């Protein structure tokens with residue numbers, strides 16, 4: 001890899017120094033909110049915590065969380081950007097939609113400063129993936145829906161100094177592959193299952209093997225997958241490329257976690273912009289940043305003008321995969337995000353994340369296609385019965401009933417053995433389910 005090791009020197013600074021910077025910026029941000037945010041003035045007053053007594057990062061703990069439902073109510077009460085808007089409208093230069101899994105989208109306003117922060121965090125991610133200034137980059141996330149995979153990704157590519165090719169998943173696999181054949185991007189950005197879909201369609205649509213299209217970096221995000229070894233290996237094999245994962249959370253930015261060359265988890269790239277806490281979602285207690293700890297990510301923006309957030313509960317669950325210096329030189333801890341509380345099902349008291357089920361089923365490829373659906377034939381998220389899972393068997397098994405039955409038993413055993421819940425697996429023919437396209441695949445179907 002050429003050029004400096006990091007996009008920004010702060011990525012290699014001792015983590016204790018970074019925490020000190022976070023602390024200074026937290027105090028400045030709280031002072032800003034006390035002056036400019038009606039929402040947080042009220043919220044802090046209601047909680048009985050005197051913001052003036054907050055001197056250290058740890059002092060944040062008694063402060064109340066900010067829940068998505070509160071932001072939604074705030075947006076409805078004071079459109080378009082809610083009572084939590086802390087900058088005058090004439091300084092807002094961009095509005096993004098948040099693709100919330102439930103209900104209507106939430107809207108986030110950005111000032112010029114906020115744009116800079118989003119771009120800087122995101123550029124550190126793409127740089128960690130090996131994308132360099134001048135690299136032609138195919139934009140294959142959805143660009144037309146107002147979500148962060150669109151314009152914010154374009155802005156990040158430009159901020160990095162790479163060459164943006166803003167085609168977007170919405171244009172369809174055919175168009176993306178034709179442009180890829182014509183301009184030969186070095187990097188491709190998209191969701192993991194769309195990256196697989198593109199590679200599988202290349203021979204039919206542009207008469208070329210995806211490996212011959214010249215893409216050497218596939219940056220994936222937007223849904224779990226890039227961190228699942230079988231999915232990553234499939235993408236790398238299909239494209240003959242290096243596949244690394246990034247992630248963010250719409251409300252705080254576009255991307256601020258990214259894997260380096262070790263591919264053992266995503267480094268934080270929000271050093272001076274976001275303070276990240278890990279909490280136990282049940283007790284709400286703050287958890288230590290030690291390897292192997294799992295918890296829900298909670299974010300506090302440290303440098304936000306328009307739509308600030310304090311202790312924002314994401315419902316994203318992560319495991320800490322590394323702390324301390326990495327061989328890449330980055331000092332930020334690494335995490336793997338393995339699911340959302342919103343998607344989580346509780347089967348006879350056992351927490352089940354759909355992405356974990358997919359992880360295990362894709363381990364059986366090519367005997368399965370990797371495509372599956374979890375059938376929620378119960379209201380809400382909790383069931384006392386075995387969980388129905390429909391799994392597509394691979395094309396080679398068609399007509400071999402005994403092999404399909406053996407596979408069904410193996411998949412059931414492995415799910416039970418590794419995830420500790422009771423599955424009721426049913427095998428269905430290949431192509432029963434819609435493949436990943438522009439839309440994220442909904443693994444749960446309600447019946």
Ligand SMILES: [Zn+2]
Pocket residue numbers: 260261262267326327328329330
């Ligand atoms: Zn690293």
